Amino acid sequence: MKKILNAPSDVVEEMMNGMAEAHKDLVHRVGNTRVIARNYAGKGKVGIISGGGSGHEPTHAGYVGKGMLSAAIFGDVFTSPTPDQVYEAIKAADQGAGVFMVVKNYTGDVLNFEMAKDLAEADGIDVAYTVTSDDVSGGESTYSDGRRGVAGTLFMHKILGYHAEHGATLKDLKEIAEAINPNLATIGLALSPATVPEQGTPGFTLKDDEIELGIGIHGEPGFEKASMMTSKKIAAVFYDKLNAHLKLTGEEELVVMVNGMGATPLMEQYVFVKDVFDLLKDKGITVAKSYVGDYMTSIEMAGLSLTFFKLDDARWLDALNAPVETIAW
Amino acid sequence: MKKILNAPSDVVEEMMNGMAEAHKDLVHRVGNTRVIARNYAGKGKVGIISGGGSGHEPTHAGYVGKGMLSAAIFGDVFTSPTPDQVYEAIKAADQGAGVFMVVKNYTGDVLNFEMAKDLAEADGIDVAYTVTSDDVSGGESTYSDGRRGVAGTLFMHKILGYHAEHGATLKDLKEIAEAINPNLATIGLALSPATVPEQGTPGFTLKDDEIELGIGIHGEPGFEKASMMTSKKIAAVFYDKLNAHLKLTGEEELVVMVNGMGATPLMEQYVFVKDVFDLLKDKGITVAKSYVGDYMTSIEMAGLSLTFFKLDDARWLDALNAPVETIAW
């Protein structure tokens, strides 16, 4: 393992401190907790929080700021945060109107956030939450744990953050979140693995010409190992998977996100997004907006994910287009 | 070589098209040229252009937009653009007040931009330029080619872009550029190499526990191969190199940039910037602003660079703080 670190066990602490100090105009670390909160309070408005294991930077703290998240919780690398820390974020985010949690669908995340909700409610803070599950690599799983929350979650952050800033209640936000979730679909692939600093060895291995399709953001295996293929071919495979979920007719408007997993250069991401655009054009589908870059990473994993967000509601686009004051959006 | 591509020889074309289409609200490709220009014209103002080899994304096109660059030229990967293409950018950027070129100190870049200037002047367009040379890995070289232009160049883009937007003339910009350049100092390191798609094999090799200090953004060897060391130690080595050039007294205000080379996750970059902050605090030096992220990459090289920008002129900070409308700043 070759990484720029001091002690591997201190990596989350040190990263948090670096982040808070580098961007002190926007955010701060809450005491000694695993929480980074925005400086802008948003008095009287619902706070939006999110979090999960570390190693997905700039997710989540990169999206903390006016118009998006109120606070983010850092778990250990690839490990859900603990309930006491989520509760710290709830307290930091609460400005009198309650706190809405955006949880990605991982058993650990769901359980820990739920426990934090129990703790907060015992202290009289209203908490509601949504669980995103945009990953379609498992196909149409009938069991709830089969679909992970991945990069599409960021649209949830952005849109809920916009509405919270404009005075939405917990109930409003829950409704908006439930309307959004079925319109999100993401699929990813890996070319090379990530190494958790405390583990020191890669989470999986791939041969020289091998890729893993449908991989998760923690290196969870995908639906298929395949030989390296062209960008055009990957775009076609991904399109089919996303389409199987979204059932596109050609009438719809999409928001597209190509998300780099960490080590994949923008060069490849832009080559790929062009192939996606060409495919969508063939199908007659309109791209209303697109995002390309490292939004939700998997440490230094090489690979990318593709998210389609079907714009069932035209107001979602306005919410996406609104300015925010964050580190990384 | 495992990359998400179609034909390696088409990578620049395809990347440009992807970039232009993904961000069509901000930029467009100029015909079939190797130029991406901003949609905002800036009538009557000096245009600022920059460019170089591809493979440094989001540099340069990511910084094209209102308040920063007017246009960017894409050379082949790690290869200077040709004079005819630079000339296309000059034509696209010229809004009647001439064009200012920001050139990084590489023989190829300088020669090709100079030739383009000759071409443009023959057609009656006024052109001035500056050559940035912020890389201090060669020590205080007496020969002009010893110092490369690297990530510090981006502060030049930002500040000149701001002044151009506010009506500065070519002459003004040349003066500002010459005042800035000596206050920029950058030093980088690599943990693993980059592969130019058309070459297919890494540009250099490093052993499992080996790093290269002072590396350039094209994989040019640095001043020393060393064993892997802690982030704190790297910060100390880099500080000494930058200090040798800037001769810091402890009185000054700095802008700090930690720039990821491509494959190095933000996690490591934030750990490292914290060590830099701690060092600067010890020396009594104030950090006025800081940047952390992949600003000027070297395809999928792992590593980072550290830039100190000494704020000799307080107006530079205002220029840095001004908003821009670009893909990646």
Add this chain to the structure above:
Amino acid sequence: MDLTLARQWMDAFFEDLKAHKDYLSELDNPIGDGDHGINMARGATAAQEALTQSPPETLNGLFKTIAMSLLSKVGGASGPLYGSVFLAFAKASLDQDTLDDKTLSQLFIDGKDALMNRGKATKGEKTMVDVWIPFSERFNQDPLTKEDVDAMVLATKPLKATKGRAAYLGDRSIGHIDPGSMSSGYLFKTFLNVRDHS
């Protein structure tokens, strides 16, 4: 089983978790994210520290301290799950100085119920539930041995996961031992060991 013995049990469990840290993570690699050992070892260390710092004076206090340590240190799925189990243990041992066989049996049943309540997993979904159900059910019937526990853990191998991270793998989860079941196995085996050697 009194406080001293229960404390011995817990210490043996924590030592086992730390000793098998790498092994538990390795089990988590092919069907999870390779951190189960790290998570549990972190929790074990924290719990041991908490117990040393303010040694509990009751069985209830022992299990509660452990529950809070695991909750706040383990993270991942196993944190709240084991946390809930030990909260249930604490509840079941409230006002008890020693745990007789009947209370112990209830304790394991309550632990299993808390686990299933928190995690919503049922039998056969390839989670630690699949060792908690047989262990708590058979506890009162047979004289359970360490070999029995090993067999329960091993029985998770052919299962297809439909809960937890391993569920993302579908059929590819078949043929691997469930890491959480292995760590629960340590809990059961250290229990049998302490009980049988006292």
Add this chain to the structure above:
Amino acid sequence: MDLTLARQWMDAFFEDLKAHKDYLSELDNPIGDGDHGINMARGATAAQEALTQSPPETLNGLFKTIAMSLLSKVGGASGPLYGSVFLAFAKASLDQDTLDDKTLSQLFIDGKDALMNRGKATKGEKTMVDVWIPFSERFNQDPLTKEDVDAMVLATKPLKATKGRAAYLGDRSIGHIDPGSMSSGYLFKTFLNVRDHS
């Protein structure tokens, strides 16, 4: 040397560049960025295409077409440098139907001057200037052989670079052949070959 022969020379040069594409890039790896072969081969292909598309009818036209192709296709340092060289060749052969030895000598001197003018490099800085100076100076004196050219190219090996990318290496540039000198060597050797076999 008339147009036909000059065209043969140029074609031989381009074929050499393409044939040694990988070798030239390999030379550029340790002291540069490993693209000299790619750059020159790209230029060679472009020049050959341009020459096929509209075959030049004069020596001046031949060299000018090549200059423009290299300028617009090579990129890197070598693009404008070779571009300037061939622009100088074009100028030196203006209104000439054949190149006698005196004109040829002047042609190489003008090429060298254009190169030095554009690149600002002087003797001993480990650039192609270090083969252009001896070749153009000795052209009129000795009957130069391919072995002489090889020796000139090899003589760049012990030099320390102070111009171009290799300058970033300081002392570490010593001990490597300069790639641009190698490609210029191909230009000289194909010249000698075409001249001597006609």
